[in-house]
Amino acid sequence: MRIVLFGPPGVGKGSQASMLVEKRGVAHISTGILLRRAIREETELGLKAKEYVESGHLVPGALVRELANGALREAGFDQFVLDGYPRTIDQANWLMSDLEENDSSLTAVISLVVSDHVIVDRLSKRRINIRTGENYHLDYKPVPAGVPEEDVVQRKDDRPDAILHRLGVYRKETYPVVAFFRERGLLHEISGEGSFTDVCDRILQVVDTGD
Numbered sequence: 001m002r003i004v005l006f007g008p009p010g011v012g013k014g015s016q017a018s019m020l021v022e023k024r025g026v027a028h029i030s031t032g033i034l035l036r037r038a039i040r041e042e043t044e045l046g047l048k049a050k051e052y053v054e055s056g057h058l059v060p061g062a063l064v065r066e067l068a069n070g071a072l073r074e075a076g077f078d079q080f081v082l083d084g085y086p087r088t089i090d091q092a093n094w095l096m097s098d099l100e101e102n103d104s105s106l107t108a109v110i111s112l113v114v115s116d117h118v119i120v121d122r123l124s125k126r127r128i129n130i131r132t133g134e135n136y137h138l139d140y141k142p143v144p145a146g147v148p149e150e151d152v153v154q155r156k157d158d159r160p161d162a163i164l165h166r167l168g169v170y171r172k173e174t175y176p177v178v179a180f181f182r183e184r185g186l187l188h189e190i191s192g193e194g195s196f197t198d199v200c201d202r203i204l205q206v207v208d209t210g211d
């Protein structure tokens with residue numbers, strides 16, 4: 001399985017990617033997680049990316065390509081789920097050529113579709129564990145007992161202004177990537193609404209049967 005999980009911020013890509021890690025043993029490659037780690041560790045790349053990430057802007061493509069490619073290499077360019085990459089047509093072209101150069105290719109791109117009000121609800125009530133990267137939702141996935149309070153924060157880019165900005169960026173820059181993958185016969189559009197398990201079943205159906 002070599003897939004891209006695609007969709008707007010807050011659609012549940014991260015949680016569903018974790019599900020695929022657990023159920024199918026693939027590597028989860030999230031450029032958002034890699035960037036937040038680099039920022040926390042104050043690496044050179046992290047310092048360059050910080051302002052963009054915290055304000056909800058796209059990080060310059062070359063930085064993200066470097067991160068994604070490093071992680072793909074670690075995974076041997078096989079058995080991976082990409083989450084949050086590619087986010088522009090340029091990035092989609094880079095991904096295709098980086099895979100091809102390493103005798104690899106995508107098996108599917110799964111695009112999760114949800115309505116805007118669901119996204120705003122999910123993002124504004126999302127909290128993140130800064131140690132593990134795990135996401136919670138104030139209503140649907142409360143912070144488990146025993147997790148130290150100081151480890152759980154709201155992402156700066158999950159605040160209302162940044163959410164609106166990120167949705168605008170998604171429509172303008174990222175959505176065209178859907179057509180890119182459709183033209184290449186890789187796109188599977190599925191509903192991201194309903195319970196976590198419903199969405200999970202739809203994803204596994206595509207992954208396991210190609211439908």
Ligand code: AMP
Binds near residue numbers: 058060
């Ligand atoms: P995410 O965790 O996927 O929502 O990503 C959080 C933030 O990281 C985004 O709003 C961007 O600032 C940055 N980011 C993540 N992936 C990319 C990417 N592929 N291209 C540019 N910026 C990215």
